[in-house]
Amino acid sequence: MTSTPALWSFVGIYFNQDWPEDYGTEEASIDSFAADDPASVASLVTEIRWVLDQFHTEEQLADYLDSQGSEYLPPTDQDGYRGWLERITGRLQAPST
Numbered sequence: 001m002t003s004t005p006a007l008w009s010f011v012g013i014y015f016n017q018d019w020p021e022d023y024g025t026e027e028a029s030i031d032s033f034a035a036d037d038p039a040s041v042a043s044l045v046t047e048i049r050w051v052l053d054q055f056h057t058e059e060q061l062a063d064y065l066d067s068q069g070s071e072y073l074p075p076t077d078q079d080g081y082r083g084w085l086e087r088i089t090g091r092l093q094a095p096s097t
Helices: 005-014 019-023 026-036 038-054 058-068 080-093
Strands: none
Touching: 005 026, 005 038, 005 058, 019 026, 026 038, 038 058, 038 080, 058 080
16 A cells, blocks of 8 residues: 555556557646546645655655656656656646636
């Protein structure tokens, strides 16, 4: 059992090994999650904040996300895993237009 069930579900479905073929872009994956499971958005944001507070290095973040089933490799020029998780929460919390 995972201590971050929303994150586990999110990365396992929206950032699994087939995510580029299924969604095309990072943003499309995030938006699909928000559309498919709006009730879990707040939980995912809370869990991501917890992960960012608990794991401080890229290696720690990579290991934890790998244990959750993530197959996403964030660009290093965009702050790696920390930047990716921050982009996810920012997109999920952005006002809908």
